[in-house]
Amino acid sequence: MSKTALSQAELVVRVIAQTAVGNETYFCELDAVVGDGDFGYSLARGFEVVLGDWDAMEYSDVGGLLKRTAVTLSKRIGGTSGPIWGTAFLRAGGVLTNVTDPGGADVIAALRAAIEGIKQRGSTDLGDKTLLDALVPAVDELEAALGEGAGAALERAAAKARESAEATKGMVAQRGRAAYTGERSRDSVDAGAIGVAVMFEAVTKAWREAGLELA
Amino acid sequence: MSKTALSQAELVVRVIAQTAVGNETYFCELDAVVGDGDFGYSLARGFEVVLGDWDAMEYSDVGGLLKRTAVTLSKRIGGTSGPIWGTAFLRAGGVLTNVTDPGGADVIAALRAAIEGIKQRGSTDLGDKTLLDALVPAVDELEAALGEGAGAALERAAAKARESAEATKGMVAQRGRAAYTGERSRDSVDAGAIGVAVMFEAVTKAWREAGLELA
């Protein structure tokens, strides 16, 4: 296990957690439009424990880090987001367990596993107006751009996530509470999708600022 | 019993009843400031039955008319106003029972009996910030001015009722719900007192319009 890969993964998880905590109110507001207004609250309650327990978390590789995070999220987050985000981190961690030096392809494989986990747990797929509608195009973009270097690829993925998240406006929700509003859900973006975009943007920024490239 | 006295009394009771019904909202608003906002509602519910049952009411003299009215009010009006107004009409009716030709002095005696009834029923007196604070000065004025003729006396009594009712602003309520507000009741007029003033004004106007003098 290269020290670099692990510390890069730590950076990413921390930034995701900080983004969740820092956007509590904003994410709640997004969810309040056609949902029940707790998306930001749920994420924040889970990820603040991830940050609070940070030093006590025990793991020896990237897979371990992701799995520990998954357990904390499943323990603390209720509603839809606990199982969804918990499953995503758990599956990604599974792929990266015992991978000595994860490279770009491993990261993509982990993200694909996370996506499969979400689809399964949520009985959902692309086009249902969920966070998948930002996550899947962003991961596709990330994979396609990996050759340009991690920083540039992240930037393209973040832009794609944003564009796709904004495009959920105009879609009719087929899953989650928003689905009950039927046609009325068309007029607003999906809270989870915007959440994914904001996180991609935050990770990209932090990555650049840390002057990192993929190990 | 002179036909005139009875029809004059009928005019007065009708005008009082119509005034109560016509000012429902206004009287409620007055009571809402430091009371519970139902004064107009209570009066209107009672007096609308008086009007509705008008043709079926059985009486042979002014005393009988007032007592029938009292019974209807006691039956229909709850809260403080039912017993207070019921008692007032009942006592006034008692004084005028078997009075063959009630004149000015009889009317004053009846009003004094009504006032005594209210004091007793409400364990209250002048200065407690109730309808008595308009009624008592108005009756005093009416008595003092009787020599000028009924129309003119009524006009002076109505003016006095208005002036006294307005002057309840500045008094602290000692009785009824308004008493619970203590000092805060000082800033508003008493609903019952204004009610009395409005009724004196309406009776005076109707009296003039009918071109009447006391029988």
Place this chain on the structure above:
Amino acid sequence: MKKFVNDPQQFVPEMLKGIELANPGTLRYVPEYNLIMRADAPRDDKVSIVQGSGSGHEPAHVMVVGKGMLDAACPGDVFSAPPSDYVYETTKLMRSEKGVLHIINNYTGDRMSFDMGRELAEAEDIKIATLIVDDDVAVKDSTYTVGRRGVAGNFFVIKAVGAASERGAELDELVKLGERVNSVTRTMGMALTSCTPPAKGSPLFELGEDEMEMGVGIHGEPGRRREKLANANAIIDELLEAVVSDLPYGSGDEVALMINGLGGTPISELYIVYGHAHQRLADRGIEVTRSYVGEYCTSLDMAGASLTLVKLDDELNELFDAPAEVAVRIF
């Protein structure tokens, strides 16, 4: 007005009709006198217990008519005492050899209506006694000569007297018992919002977004003062201090604690209030051995709560334990 209402003037009759329909066989609605009575009352071997007050305080009192509680409730319109005629007719319907007990909250209108109604009924040789409930510590006896108001504490008076009456207690015994319960019962309430009477269609009074009214009666009439909105624990501490210091209740006492919602406050919040009050009392050595959390005596849709303490003894515990069968199963 965000209410289930058809004709505001039919608000009370339609509610009473609903109560009868939901309790066939046990409760009767008498439309002529706006009255809810036990189908099996009166009985000559039992004093009839009657309470009246304005409507808008439900479940008080039309929904607590039943075995072990009231024999009849004669409500007036929303926030108006019943007309004296209703009191009179109700009393006649409840006539019993052993007598009729009137329970009244100490409000001007209620007292006057019941006074007149009692006079009329006594003229027909009905034996009547009257119990005045005045548990509200917010109003100081000395300051306002109208005296303390009767509020949610009346449930304990009704429960004790209702239970004793089922066992055949005499009218004078019930009066003594009721006065005793009243004398160890204290309440203070507070409002977070106003309420909207159906006939008015708009809030009864204005309370700013950052204000609350301490010491309200059951129509929201003020009692102490308007204050800046505080958190739950601070509010409870203030209510508790007023109540505990009034009797006073002291270390070693066993008490019943009632947290009564005023109509618009969800029961989740009432349990938050209850928990803190219970613990603060324990801190003072006062042990809560009976708890009542929910809506007993409300003010339409008002958000707010009142806190009632009753000092217990063996006799009261036994009476409060006795079975009661009412439309809302709150005891």
Place this chain on the structure above:
Amino acid sequence: MKKFVNDPQQFVPEMLKGIELANPGTLRYVPEYNLIMRADAPRDDKVSIVQGSGSGHEPAHVMVVGKGMLDAACPGDVFSAPPSDYVYETTKLMRSEKGVLHIINNYTGDRMSFDMGRELAEAEDIKIATLIVDDDVAVKDSTYTVGRRGVAGNFFVIKAVGAASERGAELDELVKLGERVNSVTRTMGMALTSCTPPAKGSPLFELGEDEMEMGVGIHGEPGRRREKLANANAIIDELLEAVVSDLPYGSGDEVALMINGLGGTPISELYIVYGHAHQRLADRGIEVTRSYVGEYCTSLDMAGASLTLVKLDDELNELFDAPAEVAVRIF
């Protein structure tokens, strides 16, 4: 925000603490897993009945834990399903030889949490079965593939299954019974106002002064459409038509009728609603033989109501009659 609240994040724990304090000896609060359980559960001669859902629906479900109803309730935060870990730990605490029954309202989050929690618990050889309640006719099965929601009707499922479990019914029998109750139970709700979650501090959604939302779920999520505010009878007619035509219930049927308040509607109004619904059903030849009026499954302080019908038969009548001892005495 006009609420009794200290720290919004402690809203649920403080409420649960209050419930424990008010029910010493019978209920236990387990803070680690946000759980209310019967002090005498689990028992190896009885299937343990567990329900979880978001909080904010009180008395559902933390206040209906007790003999004859639930053995434990594991609530999440306000309007959030419990974390799967709480489901797992609750299930372990409720482990019984005869098994554990999970009752779930059909909402995405609840189903996912319970799925994960069940997986974890089954790995420890606990026998578990799941009952999904989906009584809400506002959501058409065909239109949204997430299916109907589970709302106030779950009280009838809990009551029947709880009563049968006390008599030693087996896990598979309880599942069959619960599914049968669910299959004859239909609900539709409507909101007059929004509600204010403590952590948000402001209304969840906007509803104009002259608007109402028909077909809401228990968080106010829309189901059918926003309409112009109507009077009580018109609203009830619409709810009733949706419910009656769905099963359908027909002439000659005997039914239970529940009018459930959503938290901010006073019980006086609920009886107005009840009375009209009862009479309209009678007009159709449908006889109401059991009535339930009050707050069962709420949405914090929302004004509004839901109407539930259950088609009765001898077995159900007998189970609904069975005694139940819960913090709020609503059954």
